[in-house]
Amino acid sequence: MTLLEQIQKEHAAAFTHGGKFHADDVFSAALLLHFNPQLTIQRGNRVPEDFDGIVFDIGRGEYDHHQKDSRIRENQVPYAAFGLLWEALGTEILSPEMAARFDEKFVQPLDLNDNTGEKNELASMIGMFNPVWDDNSGSDAAFLEAVAVAGRILEHKWERFRADERAEQQFAALLAEHRKRIAAEKKAGTMDEKILILSEFFPCQKQLSATEIAFLIFPSNRGGYCVQPVRKENSFNYKYDFPETWLGLEKEALQEATGLSDVSFCHKGGFLLTAETLDDAVAACRISLAGMPKAPVLIHIGTDAIDADDALLRQMPGMEHAVILHKPLPEAPELNICGSYAVSSLEKAEWKIRLREYLSDLLKEKPEAVCVSGDLFAAYPVMHQLRKKHIPVLTVSEQNGKRLLIRIPSGS
Structure with missing residues (x-):
């Protein structure tokens, strides 16, 4: 009998551990109940010898x-x-x-949390359903409450993944249609080739990064049209930006700056412009495309930055003409020294503020990547914060007599 047949049979039952529950057993139970809401889930400290149902997270068995x-x-x-x-x-x-x-995006982080204790916000929230220390009413009712919430999360997550799949399928057809139209109208190599117009919104921004498309236009749910610039592949920066003089403007001020009578809003972050008509949405894209795309920016920070390493940076794909900015590492805090041991004299909160200000100055340059070298005490906090923001972080390492650029994986 397959697992699914076991779950769906009449009077199906499952058994898991009792006491304090975690995201692992809670989401496991919610998954089983998805297939059979009538499934009975028992909890305890030992699997009964005569139990013939599904056993998970206890018993040293298959699950x-x-x-x-x-x-x-x-x-x-x-x-x-x-x-x-x-x-x-x-x-x-x-x-x-x-x-x-x-599995990669949702399940594995929870599995890692349960096996290693690695921080996971969703797992922490599920853990909050456990009774407090002086509540003697037992945990079974709280477990079922958490399972019900986990079940709703799963249903919504699955629907998102199905929607993503539908969008990916729709995107391939739409891009092919766009390219066919551009070829038929003999507009290959023109601005219009870089502007994709959707009749209705669906998520496709990530897929567009690897294409020629630089701007996406779609109907706004508030009326009119939205315009979004498309990010470069493997970058947080856009292929083309709206002119800086537009950013943060709306209505009459934006209309005067653009020369377009039907534009209504341009976000100060540069990721959205709205227009009342499709013609002006397209015109805003054409004006933006007429500007020269900015040369990519790389930042090299640290005391060990040398010209030879700048040459290495320019050997990266697409970085031949990059602007390389040299920045010093942040000033290290004073130390409280006791013999050969020292600690920072700054309180953690104050040090975080100082780092945040330093990082803000770096990110204003919109770097494609940041190469870090120098003293580890000063460099590590910067690298850590950049990684949390998923900014590519590089360092130079000598391997077998050859200097190499090495990318440090992003993440928190």
């Missing part, structure tokens, strides 16, 4: 992960019960490609 030989994914993320159950059931809910993507 437990506490045993010594528990399974680990190829990418070294260990399975927890939720991951093991999703592996068996995921393709009953999503397509194989989307099930694998859901």
